[in-house]
Amino acid sequence: MRKLSLVVLVLSLLGAQVASAADPIGYVKTATGTTTVVRAGATRPIKVGDALYENDTLKTGLESSLGVTMKDGTTLSAGPETELLLDEYAYAPQNNELGFAARVSQGTLDFVSGMLGKLAPESVSVETPTGVIGMRGTHFVVRVEPGQKFPDGTSARRAGKEG
Amino acid sequence: MKRTILALALVLFAGACAPKNYVVLLENPEGGSGKVLVATNEGQQVLDEPGTATAIDKTTRAPSSPWVLGVEKIQEVFARAFTARPEPFKRFTIYFVRNKVQVDPASQADFDQMLSEARKRPGADATVAGHADRTGPDARNDGISLLRAYKMRDALVTAGIPIERIELSEYGETRPAVPTADDVPELRNRRVEVTIR
Numbered sequence: 001m002r003k004l005s006l007v008v009l010v011l012s013l014l015g016a017q018v019a020s021a022a023d024p025i026g027y028v029k030t031a032t033g034t035t036t037v038v039r040a041g042a043t044r045p046i047k048v049g050d051a052l053y054e055n056d057t058l059k060t061g062l063e064s065s066l067g068v069t070m071k072d073g074t075t076l077s078a079g080p081e082t083e084l085l086l087d088e089y090a091y092a093p094q095n096n097e098l099g100f101a102a103r104v105s106q107g108t109l110d111f112v113s114g115m116l117g118k119l120a121p122e123s124v125s126v127e128t129p130t131g132v133i134g135m136r137g138t139h140f141v142v143r144v145e146p147g148q149k150f151p152d153g154t155s156a157r158r159a160g161k162e163g
Numbered sequence: 164m165k166r167t168i169l170a171l172a173l174v175l176f177a178g179a180c181a182p183k184n185y186v187v188l189l190e191n192p193e194g195g196s197g198k199v200l201v202a203t204n205e206g207q208q209v210l211d212e213p214g215t216a217t218a219i220d221k222t223t224r225a226p227s228s229p230w231v232l233g234v235e236k237i238q239e240v241f242a243r244a245f246t247a248r249p250e251p252f253k254r255f256t257i258y259f260v261r262n263k264v265q266v267d268p269a270s271q272a273d274f275d276q277m278l279s280e281a282r283k284r285p286g287a288d289a290t291v292a293g294h295a296d297r298t299g300p301d302a303r304n305d306g307i308s309l310l311r312a313y314k315m316r317d318a319l320v321t322a323g324i325p326i327e328r329i330e331l332s333e334y335g336e337t338r339p340a341v342p343t344a345d346d347v348p349e350l351r352n353r354r355v356e357v358t359i360r
Contacts, residue, residue, distance in 0.1 A: 024288075024328075027286055027288045027328065027360065028286055029249035029250075029284075029285060029286045029360075030246075030247045030248075030249055030285070030286075031247075032243075032247070048285045048286040049285070049286035049325070049328070050286075051328075064243075065243040065244065065246060065247035066247060067247035067248055067249040068249065069249045069252065069288075069360045071290075071360075073251065073252035073358070073360060075248055075249045075251070077244045077245070077246075077247035077248040077249065078244055078247065079241060079242070079243035079244035079247070080243055082244075108240060108241050108243070108244045109244060110241060110244040110245055110247075110248050112191070112192060112248065112251070113197075114252065117197070128184055128219065129184070129222075130183075130184050130203060130219045130220060130221055130222050131184070131186075131201055131202055131203040131219035131222065131226060132201070132202050132203075133186055133199055133200070133201050134199065134200040134201075134202070135197060135198070135199050135200070136197045136198040136199075136200075137191075137197040138188065138191065138196065138197030138198060138199055139188075139189045139190065139191045139192065139196065139197070140186055140187060140188050140189055140199045140210075141186070141187045141189060141237070141240075141241045141244065142184070142185070142186045142187075143184060143185055143240055143241070144183075144184045145183035145184060148183070148184075151204075151222055
């Protein structure tokens with residue numbers, strides 16, 4: 001039994017490493033038409049089964065759509081000509097690291113919250129150029145007209161966070 | 164004159180219904196609904212009635228009072244986003260035979276359902292967490308919980324989920340579903356928890 005606490009300690013140390021920047025935060029589940037991701041300054045096509053990472057910007061073209069599921073089960077699905085930044089994401093309930101901040105700069109988005117919406121709803125937000133959406137375990141849609149800037153002057157991608 | 168005013172009112176109403184930016188609260192896919200809070204620099208608005216919307220056209224203006232957008236309009240604007248919505252995640256708890264890396268007969272149906280879920284989902288990914296009950300030494304329980312997790316992972320890989328999309332962890336006897344004294348056999352703790360997304 002004395003060994004138990006050691007095991008717990010080792011596991012929690014391992015757990016603390018889980019949330020490294022290289023870990024996927026979600027995966028693409030549906031994609032039609034033209035779908036791309038902007039990652040580290042480069043734009044590349046993205047398809048069903050591809051992994052997503054913190055700071056990815058997802059884009060859909062004309063007549064296109066994209067659906068993703070995050071680690072906690074939150075689903076986000078975008079209609080045509082949508083731009084969505086997965087700004088910050090943490091889902092490590094053991095370490096109490098929980099949070100999700102996304103930004104929609106244009107288009108249409110359907111959002112169904114997952115475990116984060118249950119465990120830490122106050123840590124989930126979706127930002128638009130003109131307002132911030134917070135939630136209490138919920139399903140909503142948001143529409144944002146193209147061509148608007150965020151109050152900090154950026155479009156979806158935050159200045160200085162790229163690379 | 165009355166007709167002109169009515170027509171004008173209708174035009175204004177239609178205009179008010181098509182703001183640049185808006186948020187609509189909807190029913191949860193499993194039924195019921197929560198709330199959304201929408202905030203600008205000038206104030207905030209709570210939506211707690213499914214189907215209602217609030218407009219946020221300027222950071223320097225409070226979100227509008229809620230109004231009903233209408234099912235047809237919602238469908239028209241968000242049809243493609245709705246169609247693209249992924250299936251909700253599913254959770255399975257698979258129980259194991261005492262001291263073995265063998266699925267308990269009681270869990271066979273759930274095990275089969277888990278595999279069929281893995282097969283039918285495009286781009287599926289999974290989380291697999293192995294557990295043991297408190298019989299036997301801790302180190303052995305760490306090992307057996309890991310082997311149980313591997314067994315489920317292998318089954319999911321056979322069902323079509325690429326191994327790199329499966330996150331695996333093992334907890335030995337440290338996270339019982341049902342707390343027991345040491346060395347007590349407990350089926351409900353000899354388990355692997357699987358989430359398929």
